[in-house]
Amino acid sequence: MSRLLISFPGNELMTDKIGAALKIERAAITIRNFPDGESYVRVLTDVNGKEIIVVAALDRPDTKFLALVFLLRLLRDSGAKKITLVSPYLAYMRQDKQFQPGEAVTSTYFAAFLSACIDELITIDPHLHRRSSMAEIYAVPCHALHAAPLISEWIRASVPLPVLIGPDSESEQWVSIVAKNANAPYLVLEKQRYGDRSVSVSFPDVAPFRSHTPVLVDDIISTARTMIAAVKHLREANMRRPFA
Ligand code: R5P
Secondary structure (H helix, E strand, O other): OOEEEEEOOOOHHHHHHHHHHHOOOEOOEEEEEOOOOOEEEEEOOOOOOOEEEEEOOOOOHHHOHHHHHHHHHHHHHOOOOEEEEEEOOOOOOOOOOOOOOOOOOHHHHHHHHHHOOOOEEEEEOOOOOOOOOHHHOOOOOEEEEOOHHHHHHHHHHHOOOEEEEEOOHHHHHHHHHHHHHOOOOEEEOOEEEEEOOEEEEOOOOOHHHOOOEEEEOOOOOOOOHHHHHHHHHHHHOOOOOOEO
16 A cells, blocks of 8 residues: 655644655645634545555644544545554643543543544654553554653763653653663652642752752643743752753
């Protein structure tokens, strides 16, 4: 089965890198908004009988999702044999339970919408916290790639005497692996979240790491309050300037 890549708008650079590595051409599409805000979607290359790999990072998902679904449906209707979505940043992974009565568990709903339109999903380090695998939410085969080996390699090559810091218990799953492969020690802080833009993190015990360079590792910076709270403590403790 021959393959074609499609770049969802904004993903051209990454799509072309994938295309160059795999020697796959990019199909032409048009996605734009009508003056009233509705989406216009057109595929200009013949996709009939082909595997189509759509590259779409899903940060700020609400502004992208409907156009993406229109594109995926159109591909199916145009005869695409297999539709693979490559979404390095996969949205709606964090609301994975009802924290308060009446809340929507949006990770389940989002996964159901997406699973209905694709045959396979490839992502990087999905935020699995209370769920142990993507198969618990997605109905299609998912492949989770990991950035940890590359981050470890970069730390080994670039940071003298590193100490890795995870700003909350959820980050331990990444920070522990990155630290192990970078041959570095790590600390995990305790985080309290009071609201979207209000967090506090515990003061790290940095006494054994005075001469180390802190490297903060987390899976997402959204408002950056988590990172800022952790960095503040490192400065107060007179640690070296950290990497994130
Ligand atoms: C928590 O679930 C994540 O791993 C991040 O720590 C968090 O989402 C960061 O959010 P913010 O940048 O808004 O503090």
